[in-house]
Amino acid sequence: MNIISQYQIEWKGNQYTNKSSRRGHAPSIIVNHITEGSSDSTISWFTSSTNKVSSAHFLVSKVGRIYQFVKIEDSAWANGIRSSEYHRATAPIVQEKGVNPNWYSVSIEHEGIYRDTRGELTKEQLAATIWLHGYIIDYVKKNWNVDMPADRKHIIGHYEIDPVRKPFCPGEKYPFERIISALKDVSEIELTDIKGHWAEPYIKRGVEAGLLNGYPDGSFRPNQYVTRAELAAVMVKLLDLEK
Ligand SMILES: [Zn+2]
Incomplete structure (x- = not known):
């Protein structure tokens, strides 16, 4: 039972959490981030009245707890770039879609400091984020009937959207391949x-x-x-x- 309860999603969003409409776009990619701070500081920042700039849908802590701030139905403020910056993105989907990446993405923050971890996750964090990726894929299929294939085109890092301002988010040791192989249909x-x-x-x-x-x-x-x-x-x- 302990094994199961560690994968319950704990709702943390409040009236100050930044969010906006998806403007009719279905979620179609998962974007992974590193917090550059503790879970506690991330939770307080994403629920603070003074934060007018950022948010994410989910946060996975080092001990494998999963927090949610924004409904998947809404856009979180995690991957915004100007349309004049789309051409810099290395993720091909940014060019293909040609609209604000927040409108078609689901974002996961991972507790960690790049300087210390280079994006590597704890064992508990890896297991939790694998479960969460699967949860998001299932949720999107059920609610939008959209397939989010488990591959590097649809499971990406922030640095692939904004390589100039976020080159180290979530970090070169982030285990994309392990997550994808665990999710393979x-x-x-x-x-x-x-x-x-x-x-x-x-x-x-x-x-x-x-x-x-x-x-x-x-x-x-x-x-x-x-x-x-x-x-x-x-x-x-x-x-x-x-x-
Ligand atoms: Zn990021």
């Missing part, structure tokens, strides 16, 4: 090592129901002990199915 995974195993039909049924997952290398490793994180992922999916 189960349907893309061909399980290579379950043939003839006694549990083969059960494993297949579990994968089809979206309860179980293979490894990114296409194996299932049926005799390997299940880890806490793997069990947590199954439990989260079970609870979701029951709703």
Whole structure:
């Protein structure tokens, strides 16, 4: 139960939290950031009456707690650039969309100081942000029927939108590839090592129901002990199915 409760989203937004309309644009990318401060200072800044400049949808702390300030339905103020700056962005989607990136993005802040971490996450933070990325992808699919593929075009860093002012957000050690491989659609995974195993039909049924997952290398490793994180992922999916 502890494993599950650490992935509850804690609402922190208030009447001072900056937000605006998406102007009809569906969320279609996740943009990752580093806070350059503690979780506590980020929470107080995003709820302060004196902050008239910034916000984010989510914050993931170093101990793996997840906070939310802005509904996914609204734009957070995290990735704004002028239209004259779109050409500087290295993320191809900025050119393609040609509108304010806040209108089509969902932003996640990660507690950390670039000078200390270079964007690397704690183990708890990585597990929580993987879960959160999956939550956002599912939420967007359910509410807008928009697919947000788990790839580097749709899961990006702030530096790819604003390479001039934010070159170190979230930092070169931010684990994009680990997050993406953890999120890879189960349907893309061909399980290579379950043939003839006694549990083969059960494993297949579990994968089809979206309860179980293979490894990114296409194996299932049926005799390997299940880890806490793997069990947590199954439990989260079970609870979701029951709703
Ligand atoms: Zn940023």
